[in-house]
Amino acid sequence: MELEVLILIPVSKPRRGATGETGLWRVERPIIDEGKCIKCWICWLYCPEEVISEGQSGFPVIDLSFCKGCGVCANVCPAKAIKMVRE
Amino acid sequence: MSITIHDLRKSEGSYLPGSASCPGCGATIAFRIASRILGPNTVYVIPACCFSIIQSPYPRSAISAPILNFAFAAAAAAASGVQRAYKFLGKDVNVVVWAGDGGTVDIGIQALSGAAERGENIIYICYDNEAYMNTGIQRSGATPIKAITKTTPMGKQEMPKDMPMIVAAHRVPYVATASVGYPFDLANKLEKAKRIKGFRYIQIFSPCPPGWDFPVEKTAEIGKLAVDTYFWPLYEIEEGKLRVTIKPRKKPLKEFIRMQRRFEFLKDEEIEEMEKLVMEKWNFLLHLERSERVF
Ligand code: SF4
Ligand code: SF4
Ligand code: SF4
Numbered sequence: 001m002e003l004e005v006l007i008l009i010p011v012s013k014p015r016r017g018a019t020g021e022t023g024l025w026r027v028e029r030p031i032i033d034e035g036k037c038i039k040c041w042i043c044w045l046y047c048p049e050e051v052i053s054e055g056q057s058g059f060p061v062i063d064l065s066f067c068k069g070c071g072v073c074a075n076v077c078p079a080k081a082i083k084m085v086r087e
Numbered sequence: 088m089s090i091t092i093h094d095l096r097k098s099e100g101s102y103l104p105g106s107a108s109c110p111g112c113g114a115t116i117a118f119r120i121a122s123r124i125l126g127p128n129t130v131y132v133i134p135a136c137c138f139s140i141i142q143s144p145y146p147r148s149a150i151s152a153p154i155l156n157f158a159f160a161a162a163a164a165a166a167s168g169v170q171r172a173y174k175f176l177g178k179d180v181n182v183v184v185w186a187g188d189g190g191t192v193d194i195g196i197q198a199l200s201g202a203a204e205r206g207e208n209i210i211y212i213c214y215d216n217e218a219y220m221n222t223g224i225q226r227s228g229a230t231p232i233k234a235i236t237k238t239t240p241m242g243k244q245e246m247p248k249d250m251p252m253i254v255a256a257h258r259v260p261y262v263a264t265a266s267v268g269y270p271f272d273l274a275n276k277l278e279k280a281k282r283i284k285g286f287r288y289i290q291i292f293s294p295c296p297p298g299w300d301f302p303v304e305k306t307a308e309i310g311k312l313a314v315d316t317y318f319w320p321l322y323e324i325e326e327g328k329l330r331v332t333i334k335p336r337k338k339p340l341k342e343f344i345r346m347q348r349r350f351e352f353l354k355d356e357e358i359e360e361m362e363k364l365v366m367e368k369w370n371f372l373l374h375l376e377r378s379e380r381v382f
Contacts, residue, residue, distance in 0.1 A: 014151035017105030018143030025110065041092050045270055046307045048115040051104045066104035070111035070296075071304030084304075 017066060022049070026069030028084040034059045036081035043073035043082060090124070090274040098123040106149030108141040111303030113267045113293035113310060114214040115141065118185065120270050121212060122152065124277040129181040130155065130169060134162035134195055136187030137221045159194045162186050163202035166209045174208075181281065184211045188229035189219045192250045203257035203286045210280055210287045213250065216295035224298045233357065235349045242352050251290050255324045258382050259286040263323035266292040268310025272321055272332055279323070292319045300348035309346055316343040317369045327380040331372055340365055
């Protein structure tokens with residue numbers, strides 16, 4: 001049996017930047033030193049904002065339009081390959 | 088079979104960058120990992136909590152999965168209904184409650200208890216930031232003793248409710264604690280919960296930088312320290328049998344306490360007292376682990 005459901009409730013649609021360009025919140029910017037990086041992806045695992053991905057070079061790259069600059073990535077990186085610098 | 092970082096990287100999550108969460112939010116890390124394990128065949132029921140805000144303002148959503156936003160008191164009841172509707176339609180869908188500690192241990196406890204007792208086929212996840220955070224940091228039944236909140240300016244006087252044990256006393260098939268600081272333990276528990284039928288409950292320790300007043304970059308570190316100091320032991324209770332899943336070498340509780348300004352009033356003697364409570368609980372868990380069944 002098929003149920004007919006009339007949708008009268010408001011429905012939000014998913015999209016990146018649902019709250020806007022959250023990169024603007026940033027005070028400090030993470031910079032990855034590829035010379036030190038061992039590609040363990042621990043930074044990716046913990047980044048709350050899901051802004052770290054694999055770049056063309058195979059190293060992690062950060063989408064700075066949404067990175068909130070929390071510094072969690074730098075704090076967990078076992079190789080100390082991420083530095084936080086003032087914007 | 089344990090989940091590796093490669094498994095997590097291969098799987099698709101339901102979190103989109105640019106949400107309204109605070110920088111360094113522990114609950115968001117928990118959701119990113121959980122949504123990867125739960126997979127695309129999942130519907131979330133979210134009561135009032137930080138995640139109602141994190142989703143972002145209408146008509147946009149930072150979460151690419153179907154969500155039913157619901158009243159504070161009724162998440163488990165709503166999820167029971169959603170699950171039964173899917174069952175009626177012949178569809179096998181993971182129905183997951185994603186709730187904060189206020190909506191779990193205080194306001195939502197009767198609906199949760201009812202759903203657990205009826206054995207509803209849902210996964211109830213409480214991301215525990217230990218207070219009402221999005222309304223401005225008020226104490227909840229999950230706030231630890233001595234912690235400062237806006238409603239306990241001199242530190243809370245009472246012990247928090249032991250929610251995982253309360254749920255386990257309903258004799259549900261699976262109960263677990265987890266922490267953002269041990270993401271693979273969290274992932275493995277979710278994977279296990281996903282394969283079990285019936286009512287499953289996981290409480291995830293989720294450090295909150297503004298609420299606990301610690302530097303934003305320390306979220307993961309605090310999540311790990313909580314476990315390493317035995318402040319938040321990681322265990323699971325499967326069919327009544329308890330197992331402590333992570334047994335780290337004990338670190339002094341002081342290391343965990345002194346990182347957060349919500350505990351700034353604590354004198355060294357008081358930390359010693361808390362240390363005793365923590366050890367009592369740890370030894371009790373080890374004792375339960377040796378028993379045939381807990382409940
Ligand atoms: S600073 Fe924070 S948001 Fe930015 S990449 Fe690092 S962990 Fe992610
Ligand atoms: S955590 Fe550090 S070493 Fe590991 S991938 Fe990220 S930047 Fe590279
Ligand atoms: S208040 Fe705490 S739990 Fe809520 S969004 Fe902010 S960091 Fe996350």
